[in-house]
Amino acid sequence: MIDLLPYLKELISAPGISGYEVGVRPIIEKAWQPLTDQQKVSRLGSLHGLQHGTAPEPRPSILVAAHMDAIGLMVNAIVDGFLRVTTIGGIDLRVLPGQMVTVHGRQDLPGMIVPTPARLLPSRLPSGIVPLEYLLVDVGLLPQDVGELVRVGDPVSFAQPPLETGGETLVGHTLDDRAGVVALTYCLEILRSRPHAWDLWAVATVQEETSYGGAQTSAFQLHPSICISIDVTFGSEPSSPGYLTFPLGKGPTLGLGPVVHPFLYKTLKQLAERLEIPVSVEPTPRSSATDSDAMVSIAEGIPNAVIGIPLRYMHTPIEMIALKDITRTGRLVAEFIAQLDGTFIDKMTWDD
């Protein structure tokens, strides 16, 4: 058995902003090595791990996606030994000043996003949020050394170390969606010793935070009969409205909306009830903001389901997640795959 907490901490400590997932992929490859029959890396860098099913060929297959990329920053200019940066993915400027980062230059350099003194900002700016163009990163080195070690285009990752918080929760950056990768790994582990009829493609996708480009191309290449996205969703806490959020430690969410096939939703919900895995319904009235938004319209169209792990303070370096929700998610997906049989595709109809 993989010890999930150290594995998750290792994953969130590895770099891998969108497009530069090469920093985290080897850790997933190593974990999946004994759990899969075959591993391949897609042209865009997504990791495909295959667990063969037991049904006679040609077998149907299911693709389960969790994205391995992280939001982050990128150097776009060097000014007097300080680095100017741009954003990769949905970065919240309100939390940037004073954050610790790692600049991936010729060597990894610890840096800090400058909490810009108001006196140095243009006086016309409204007080409060420092616009991106005035944000700098300070790596503490002399300007000539910065010039030698850092180039425009170098990726920058958050460096907030993981923190174990109360009630078996974990704090860190990039729990979105390395927690999903751990849930998927746990699912692979359960199914390793559990016969299942369908082929299972576990996919750690790239570039979810920027374009869904990884999921889109892997779903086309692998052409599965069903896709499931495991991603994070909004955890309840005092600063977010309760009607849009889900409690930590009370189980995953099942997405319900246009990108989710109603039969898959219904099957997962009934399965969760039978297994006594607590779940919440997450209405996603337009799109799901997960890899499924891309995978649903690949080729002839693919039925999708979306499972969310509640996470507080999304897209900040101090995301918080409950470990129990990760294992429940992995178990629910594993049980779902274990019950897929030769008749499932025929049963997957529209209840009109």
Place this chain on the structure above:
Amino acid sequence: MVQLADEFIHFDIGDEQVRLLERLSNACAVSGDEAEVRKIVISEIKSYVDDIKVDALGNVLATRNGSREPRLRVMLAAHMDEVGLMLTHDNGDGIYRFEVVGGISASDLAGKAVLIGREHIPGVIGIKPIHLLHGNDHRKPIDIDDLHIDVGTVTGKEKVGDRATFATQFIRLGPSLRGKALDNRLGVATLIELVKHATDNFDLLAAFTVQEEISARGARVAAFTFNPDLAVALDSTPAYDLPDWEADENVRYNTHLGAGPAIYIADSSTLSDPKLIRYMIQVAEENHIPYQLRQPGGGGTDAGVIHKQREGIPSISISVPGRYHHTSASIVRLSDWQHTFKLVMIALAQLSTDVLSAES
């Protein structure tokens, strides 16, 4: 001129002192609860001093007597406290309201990890995810009343009244050092070394003070107790030596990293004693120690209350420049700390009663 003692000519701030600074920086000592730093200070200096006590407010007051005559009684003050937070209300489910102790802005708190109480219980100050904001909300300043500390779903180890600090861990960055509370653990570390290496031509009255960040109550009573001939506040002052987005040239830098110790002439609470300013500059120049004059202006140190104590005490402040004080971390240059130590060490070793009798 007094013969320079070998011990301070050969001694320099090195790896051992950086490790001490690391321990001091990682310790949590918000104004009013300086225990963690006090403990380190006492264990470091107790075998070097003639007298040591903790006074009514929590200051560590230590005396190391000189032996030559005549000699001055010199108070050196370094504040142990740091800006931070206090838990003020338990909302249940691991959520606490807090208030700020000292000058920290809400924008520096949002999205940061904190450590709570003596056991350093981890928590976070989260904000509403950007995905759930409406319209222009992401451009609006953070309101401190909307922030809370979240320690996870349950723990029970923290309680209302506990202090919290940024969870930043100290690190060395090439020629620089980065850590929280370097304002003023740098001063504390400098004073510890000055106590250890003091020469015998003066009485060293070391005040490791409390509550500097919230009105300098500690220094006020420490100066009364010591009743010194002169005082030097050892602190760390902001370096705003960044690009100025408003002007072609940054003329509001306060101090620069790498330019040596900052000698105070005037801040908002003190006009430094001109004789002491002149003496410090003379020592720096004669010994080829780089120094800078802190831009006269705002800010303040323990000297603000010390110079007005009793009948008046000639005072000056010397600071190591540091970027980003009162946020999650400061960045300072090791060489500035080394030069600060050297300047004060030699100034003390060469100190005679003439310094105060010189015509202003």
